[in-house]
Amino acid sequence: MVRRILLAIVLILVIGAAIFVALGWKPAIAPVDRPQASAFKPEVLSRGAQLAALGDCTVCHTAPGGRPFAGGLAVETPFGTIHSTDITPDPETGIGRWSEAAFKRAMREGVSRDGHHLYPAFPYDHFTRTKDEDISAIYAFLMTRQPVSAKAPANDLPFPLNVRFILTGWNLLFLHRDPVADDPSQPEAWNRGKYLVESLGHCGACHTPRNALGAEKRAHAFAGGVADRWTAPALDGASPAPVPWTQESLFTYLKTGFETQHSFAAGPMAPVVSDLRAVSDDDVQAISVYIASLMGPVPPPRQQEGQRAVEMATQAGLGFTRGAPDQSRDEPGAALYASACGWCHYNADSKGSSFASRQKLGLGSVSSMPDPSNLIHVILEGIPPVEGEATPIMPGFAGSFTDRQVADLANYARAHFSTRPAWKNVDDAVKAIRSGKDIDRSASRP
Amino acid sequence: MITLNVNGRDHQVDSDPTTPLLYVLRDELQMNAAKFGCGLGQCGSCTVMVDGQAIFSCVTPITALQGRKIKTVEGLGTIDRPGPMQRAFMEEQAAQCGYCIPGMMMRAQALLETNHNPSEADIRDHMRTNLCRCGTQMRILAAVRRAAGYMREAKGTGQEQGTKS
Numbered sequence: 001m002v003r004r005i006l007l008a009i010v011l012i013l014v015i016g017a018a019i020f021v022a023l024g025w026k027p028a029i030a031p032v033d034r035p036q037a038s039a040f041k042p043e044v045l046s047r048g049a050q051l052a053a054l055g056d057c058t059v060c061h062t063a064p065g066g067r068p069f070a071g072g073l074a075v076e077t078p079f080g081t082i083h084s085t086d087i088t089p090d091p092e093t094g095i096g097r098w099s100e101a102a103f104k105r106a107m108r109e110g111v112s113r114d115g116h117h118l119y120p121a122f123p124y125d126h127f128t129r130t131k132d133e134d135i136s137a138i139y140a141f142l143m144t145r146q147p148v149s150a151k152a153p154a155n156d157l158p159f160p161l162n163v164r165f166i167l168t169g170w171n172l173l174f175l176h177r178d179p180v181a182d183d184p185s186q187p188e189a190w191n192r193g194k195y196l197v198e199s200l201g202h203c204g205a206c207h208t209p210r211n212a213l214g215a216e217k218r219a220h221a222f223a224g225g226v227a228d229r230w231t232a233p234a235l236d237g238a239s240p241a242p243v244p245w246t247q248e249s250l251f252t253y254l255k256t257g258f259e260t261q262h263s264f265a266a267g268p269m270a271p272v273v274s275d276l277r278a279v280s281d282d283d284v285q286a287i288s289v290y291i292a293s294l295m296g297p298v299p300p301p302r303q304q305e306g307q308r309a310v311e312m313a314t315q316a317g318l319g320f321t322r323g324a325p326d327q328s329r330d331e332p333g334a335a336l337y338a339s340a341c342g343w344c345h346y347n348a349d350s351k352g353s354s355f356a357s358r359q360k361l362g363l364g365s366v367s368s369m370p371d372p373s374n375l376i377h378v379i380l381e382g383i384p385p386v387e388g389e390a391t392p393i394m395p396g397f398a399g400s401f402t403d404r405q406v407a408d409l410a411n412y413a414r415a416h417f418s419t420r421p422a423w424k425n426v427d428d429a430v431k432a433i434r435s436g437k438d439i440d441r442s443a444s445r446p
Numbered sequence: 447m448i449t450l451n452v453n454g455r456d457h458q459v460d461s462d463p464t465t466p467l468l469y470v471l472r473d474e475l476q477m478n479a480a481k482f483g484c485g486l487g488q489c490g491s492c493t494v495m496v497d498g499q500a501i502f503s504c505v506t507p508i509t510a511l512q513g514r515k516i517k518t519v520e521g522l523g524t525i526d527r528p529g530p531m532q533r534a535f536m537e538e539q540a541a542q543c544g545y546c547i548p549g550m551m552m553r554a555q556a557l558l559e560t561n562h563n564p565s566e567a568d569i570r571d572h573m574r575t576n577l578c579r580c581g582t583q584m585r586i587l588a589a590v591r592r593a594a595g596y597m598r599e600a601k602g603t604g605q606e607q608g609t610k611s
Contacts, residue, residue, distance in 0.1 A: 065567065339464040339507030343486055385574075395487030395575070399499030399556075400506040402514075 024168025026115040029105065031097035034089050040140035048141025051134050053278040055127070055200040057142075059271045060084045063150075070094075070148040075121050076228070078438075079214060080157035082121045090147040103139045104132070110171065117167040119155075120174075120214065126202035129180050134200065174215035186293075189282075193290025196283060203291075206232035206268065222294050224370070227268040229438050231373050233365055237296045240368045242418070243306035244298040250288035255281070257391065261310060263364030264392045266383050267374060274389060305419055313360040320362065320416040333412025336405055340397060359392070367417040371444040372410045372426050376433045379406050403430045421446035448508050452477065453521030463509035468492045470508055471518060479519035479548040483577075490576030493549035494518045500556035519548045522555065530596035531555050531589075538589040542580035550576050554590040562598050566591075 037045075052058075061084045063072035071085040089096035095103065095113070102113040110124035111117055118124065127135075160166055180195045197203045206227035208216040217223075224234035233240050243249075243261045253259040257273040265273040276284055298306075312320060345361050361367060366375045382396030401409065407426040414423055423429075423446060429439040450457045450467075452475060461470050471477045471494070480503050483491035487502035494503045495517040523529030528536065531551050541547045550573070557564055557572045564572070569590050578586060 335464045335507055335509045339466055340505050340510075343505060393488060395502050395505065397501075397506075399496055399501040401510055405510050 020168055023172065024117070024165055026105075026109070026111045026117070028115045029099060029102040029113050031113070032099045034091065034096045035143055037144045040144065044137050044140050045144060047134075048137035048139070050279050050283070051138050051200060052141050053275040054196060054283065055138065055202070056272055056275050057087065057138075059268075059275065060121075061087050066150070067146075067148045069142065069145055070150040071152050072150055074153070077121055077214065079161050080155065082119050082155045082157070083152040084122075085152045086148060086150045087142055088145050088148045088150075089143045090149050093149050093151045094147060095142065096147055100136060100139050103142075104135050107135050107138075108177070110167070110175070117164040117171075119164075119167065120170065123202040123205045125175055125216070126199055126205065128175060128177050129195075129199040131179075131195075131199075170213065170215070173213070176218075187289070189286045189289045190293060192283070193286035193288070196287055197290050201287065203235065207235050226438070226441075229373065229433065230267040230377055231369055231371055231441065232268070233369060235291055236294050239295050239365075240370060240420075241365045242309040242363055242368050244302055245292060245295055247285075247288045247292040250291055251285055254284050254288060261306075261363055263359055263366065264383070266366075266392070267377060270383075270386070270391065274386065274391075308419075309362045313362050331408075331412055331415070332405075333408035333410075336401070336409050337412050340400065341409070344394075361413060361417040367413045368420055370446075371439065371441045372414070372423045372429050373433060373439050373441070373444075375410050375413060376406060376426075376430050376439075379409055380430075380434060398434070403427060403434060406430045406434075448512055450475075450508060450511055450516060451514065452516045453518060454515075459508060461508060464507045466504050467494065467506050467508055467511060467516070468503040471503065477518050477520050480552075481545055481548060483545070483549075488577075489546070489549075490553065491546050491549045493552045493576060495552050495556050498556060498559060500553040517552070517555070519551055522551065530600060531558070531593045534593035534596060535586075535589040538585050538592055540582055540585040540589040542582050546576060546578045546580075547586075550578070550586050554593060558590070558594050558597050562594060562601060564590075564594060 040048075058068045060073055060075060061071045062068050063070070063084075066072055067088070069086070069088045071083070071087060073084045075082045075084060086094040088094040091097050098106075098113045105111050106113070106118065107124060107127040107130060109128070110120060110122060155162065180198050182191045183194075186194075204216050204221055204225075206225050208218075208221050209223055209225045211217050216225075222235040223238060225232045239245060241262055245253075245262070249259045249261060253262055253265065254273060254276050257265045257270065264270075341361075345359060366378060369375070378394065379401070380396055380398040383392050383394040384396075385391060385393045397406070404427065407430045410426050410430070411422065414420070423444050425440070425444050429444050432439045448459050448461070448463060450459055450470065452471070457475055459470055459474055461474060468480055468482060471480055472482075480494050481491040482504060483489035485504050487505040490502065492502055492504040493500050495501070496506070496511060497514050519532070523532050531554060535541065535547060535551060540550075553573060553576050554569075557569065561568060566587075569587060573586070573590065
């Protein structure tokens with residue numbers, strides 16, 4: 001009897017393993033010669049350029065100071081470091097010998113041309129929903145780029161995560177291949193926006209929280225997530241922006257990187273907005289329509305908070321959302337703020353100042369976020385200039401201020417440029433970010 | 447009273463705690479190497495070192511600096527005995543109007559104190575916050591490379607001069 005049960009268990013395990021292998025094993029797709037540029041229609045190429053910008057390919061597939069699409073960027077994940085690969089048409093290190101079918105399979109299933117599984121740091125869980133003709137256009141665009149020979153550094157992942165085959169299990173659990181369904185009751189722009197946001201745009205990759213296995217929690221879509229140790233704010237009703245976003249303000253922000261009643265795109269959002277400059281107004285408008293609908297109708301208290309923030313920010317002075325600080329209170333951040341921040345972050349008058357677009361702190365979401373990580377990043381690192389682009393700049397204060405002083409400044413900004421309750425454990429958050437670690441977000445929320 | 451340690455010496459200062467370090471260095475302590483450029487931490491001419499790191503002294507209040515080690519060009523050497531960074535900038539004739547040079551030297555010093563053998567990319571990346579309007583950037587880069595060489599030599603022979611505070 002015992003032998004029979006043991007035999008049955010072994011049999012089940014063997015069959016299970018066989019099914020797993022059968023599901024996970026992917027054949028190599030035969031290499032092809034790189035198609036000539038003349039094989040693609042010009043209008044397909046220009047559409048591919050826009051779609052590649054929308055998909056932010058270069059944001060991950062470009063190393064600092066490296067050639068676009070040549071890969072090599074180290075992507076830090078909670079599981080280890082993964083390096084993006086070369087997606088220029090180089091025959092050896094890039095995708096020069098990939099057929100369109102191989103490219104489509106990579107986008108849809110997360111499998112390389114030679115059959116090995118790709119890590120979901122590459123958001124194929126979004127690209128799987130991209131339409132055939134859009135994938136074809138991106139393929140055409142990528143295959144006509146300048147080939148760059150660039151071998152990506154090896155990934156740094158612990159066992160068993162370095163065995164790519166286990167992604168079979170991840171895909172079984174989390175790769176939902178249903179297409180983005182149109183909602184006939186919604187306008188065309190909304191449906192277009194939903195498709196772009198949920199497929200190529202892969203907004204949820206940062207703005208949706210992830211589970212312990214690194215998959216997006218679909219039940220909490222757009223509730224806010226993490227991007228490169230910054231907090232990606234919620235895009236649903238929990239949006240932290242002091243002034244509620246509208247379709248118009250989202251469009252201006254996404255198209256130009258700045259919106260007067262909000263703030264600059266900074267941190268990991270800066271390159272996203274930079275890419276969107278190449279995308280048609282119609283598509284950016286569609287994205288804005290859909291995101292605005294995710295945020296939903298604005299309740300009256302949020303409207304009032306927004307109006308108050310705008311009023312304070314248009315008065316001359318430092319634009320404190322909660323009014324001027326009480327001089328009798330001894331606030332350690334006040335002196336630091338006055339001398340380090342106030343030089344730039346003040347309002348000359350309602351007509352603006354020499355910097356018409358200087359950031360009014362009460363309007364940006366950085367002080368109103370559920371945790372202090374983005375504010376700490378900005379204080380320490382500043383906002384570095386982007387070569388060849390007209391972007392905002394801010395000096396970093398990592399060398400000027402101690403951990404204690406950075407925490408004092410962050411607490412001061414929270415107290416005076418937001419109406420939300422104080423953050424907790426800001427000191428720990430500063431220490432973590434300065435030493436290159438992620439912060440414990442739940443421990444720092446009010 | 448705030449005590450500021452500049453180039454190894456303590457100074458008692460009774461300026462307002464929000465006063466930027468730059469004003470105190472120039473107006474109270476008569477150390478005129480660091481320059482006022484933009485006053486917004488965007489040009490780098492006011493750069494000095496604090497605890498080994500380059501900072502913008504025009505946007506750093508003295509209240510933040512109690513008990514910390516400040517270093518300025520005056521601490522790199524003297525006219526009679528210039529330190530390796532100063533020698534390198536003179537030999538490469540890196541100054542045209544010279545206004546940005548003290549800031550350039552202090553930012554470069556912060557790099558070379560932790561990295562004696564920086565790559566060209568390291569130097570350019572590190573120096574990007576400091577601007578020169580005359581156009582001597584190539585000479586400034588050459589001076590930083592030369593200074594790195596001097597510091598390596600000095601380390602090799604144990605005769606580093608004028609760089610320790």
